[in-house]
Amino acid sequence: MNVTLLTHTPDVEKTIALAAKLCYSDSNIGALEERLGNESQDKFIKKILDLGHLSVLEHASFTFGIEGISRATSHQLVRHRLASYSQQSQRYVKMQEDAEFVVPPSVLAKPEIEKKFREAARLSYKVYEELTKAGVPKEDARYLLPNAAETKIIMTMNARELLHFFELRCCERAQWEIREMATIMVKLVKKVATSIFDDAGPGCVSGPCLEGDMTCGKPKEIRKKFREL
Secondary structure: OEEEEEEEOOOHHHHHHHHHHHHOOOOOHHHHHHHHOOOOHHHHHHHHHHHOOHHHHHHOEEEEEEEEEEHHHHHHHOOOOOEEEEEOOOOOOOOOOOOOEOOOHHHHOOHHHHHHHHHHHHHHHHHHHHHHHOOOOHHHHHHHOOOOEEEEEEEEEEHHHHHHHHHHHOOOOOOHHHHHHHHHHHHHHHHHOHHHHOOOOOHHHOOOOOOHHHOOOOHHHHHHHHHOO
16 A cells, blocks of 8 residues: 555645634734744644544645455445545546455455455456457456456545544554555654644544544544644
């Protein structure tokens, strides 16, 4: 899996702080912008987050390049509708017989099962190749390809939706692959917008566990993990 932060709104924290200031001020935007330089944006943004004034976070967007995830995970990812996606198409891009696929850790832990898993995945690609050579359109031959098939996707989300995405997908109850991806994304955005994402992660990082009886029972360990990213 390879996740990179391709681009983001310039001066992210300044943009957020300016939008929030405007909501509570009778000054013009130019005057507010000048005033921002003399104040602690970090402290102000944290105050805004504590107040729950999250709409201002929608002015900042982040674009990620994601490679080497499975189709099983990309199907989960695109359920987050407040985002934009561009994914490598199996309809137009021909998959190669030696194409990569994702093997879950639970399968890797059992060598004999792993061997059968790889053989089955390879067979699906082999038959896919035979179908395309026989003239079956790629869009039809792809029906054979497994959920394990690797894919590439570019995703853009605003900061508010990212916080919500992290709350759900960084949780220990999230599926392992999307959880791994989301955790990498948290680490990347913390570097460019610390005040916004300081407490980013599953719900238990900034408050009580939201999973009720389904809790993993490790809130202290999880908080420590994400605050040290």
